[in-house]
Amino acid sequence: MTWNELWEHFYYHLRIKRRAKTTLHFYRTTQRSLQRYADATGALPESPAAVTVTHLRAFLIWLEDQGLAPGGIHAYVRGLKALCGWTHQEELLPRNPAARLERPTLPRRRLPTMTPEAVGRLLAAASATDQPVRDTAVVLALFDTGIRLAELIGLTLDDLQPERGLLRVIGKGDKERSVPIGSRALGAVTSYVRRERRARHAGVRHLFLSRLGQPLTRSGISIRLSRLSEAAGFAREMTTPHTFRRGFAVEFLRNGGDVFTLQQILGHSSLEMTRKYVTFLDEDLKAAHLRFSPVDRL
Known part of the structure; x- marks a missing residue:
């Protein structure tokens, strides 16, 4: 199974669950970034079944090198965990490579609030x-x-x-x-x-x-x-x-x-x-x- 096929199975699941368009857009952003990483480095296995947590950690380091803030990396981790968790549960992957993928620690700052x-x-x-x-x-x-x-x-x-x-x-x-x-x-x-x-x-x-x-x-x-x-x-x-x-x-x-x-x-x-x-x-x-x-x- 290719990466595109894996993502399409996941999108079909999200549509069946009637997830919002913004949710689908979020996962498509994760998919595009993962593909850019694969094209730029060649470090991502072509088969999703061969991916390990080490590959995913390297992707997160690449995102950080691109200047992405911890909050953005945290979002990508959520996307990868959702994808890998569901595909493993559905037996599309032999294991869940994101099970031990760590989320970055987010700074606890007060967010802007309208007055x-x-x-x-x-x-x-x-x-x-x-x-x-x-x-x-x-x-x-x-x-x-x-x-x-x-x-x-x-x-x-x-x-x-x-x-x-x-x-x-x-x-x-x-x-x-x-x-x-x-x-x-x-x-x-x-x-x-x-x-x-x-x-x-x-x-x-x-x-x-x-x-x-x-x-x-x-x-x-x-x-x-x-x-x-x-x-x-x-x-x-x-x-x-x-x-x-x-x-x-x-x-x-x-x-x-x-x-x-x-x-x-x-x-x-x-x-x-x-x-x-x-x-x-x-x-x-x-x-x-x-x-x-x-x-x-x-």
């Missing part, structure tokens, strides 16, 4: 764009709901439930859930639908559209956020969709929400996943210390 002050600056920048009502609605919807980028661009007009203050969202694994949306964000979205949304034809039901009346894509949202961040004076990494998602989680808890409700809103299968998104800011830690300082209470 209400930053949102205010983004809204000011959005008011000066070519589609100010849409861009305002996108910013407020991201910050008020914490939905993922794929979930945002997948919203349709039928997913709006203004009378209930909810959005119907299709998340990872094709799982449906209801996400609350506040009155201000909902007002911005409905205002966009009434005033600025112009579909190219009646069959276009997606909520957020480009100037040409077609559904906005991942790159389209990325370009809009990049331009807004530049106009507002932010570094690009401060305004990624996941920055909004983390900011929503922090503000939800800061304003009195509970972690179990937050888990349902974010669409997480476990509380551990939710915890990773919650990065409290310095002022929260300081406020807690003022209340509970051991020395001050002596």
Whole structure:
């Protein structure tokens, strides 16, 4: 069996399991990088059955030499472990060469988090764009709901439930859930639908559209956020969709929400996943210390 055949078996399994397109894209990126390594070095056996953990470790070292950060290498390890684990389980490989493949240690740094002050600056920048009502609605919807980028661009007009203050969202694994949306964000979205949304034809039901009346894509949202961040004076990494998602989680808890409700809103299968998104800011830690300082209470 060739590498391409092995990957195709794996992709068929992922499609049967109804994995998201972004998940398939992640594994295809791993496949392409592994092929580039094989072409550049000739160090990867042509038959997957002959691969050992030593070959895979050499691939990771090559990635590091190419300048890839530990987080990126960690992702490739996850991809290789998933591929090799499944193909061994299905008896397509005689053994699992990735069973002893180590994940690199990741630095524990606080990730960028959107704040209400930053949102205010983004809204000011959005008011000066070519589609100010849409861009305002996108910013407020991201910050008020914490939905993922794929979930945002997948919203349709039928997913709006203004009378209930909810959005119907299709998340990872094709799982449906209801996400609350506040009155201000909902007002911005409905205002966009009434005033600025112009579909190219009646069959276009997606909520957020480009100037040409077609559904906005991942790159389209990325370009809009990049331009807004530049106009507002932010570094690009401060305004990624996941920055909004983390900011929503922090503000939800800061304003009195509970972690179990937050888990349902974010669409997480476990509380551990939710915890990773919650990065409290310095002022929260300081406020807690003022209340509970051991020395001050002596």
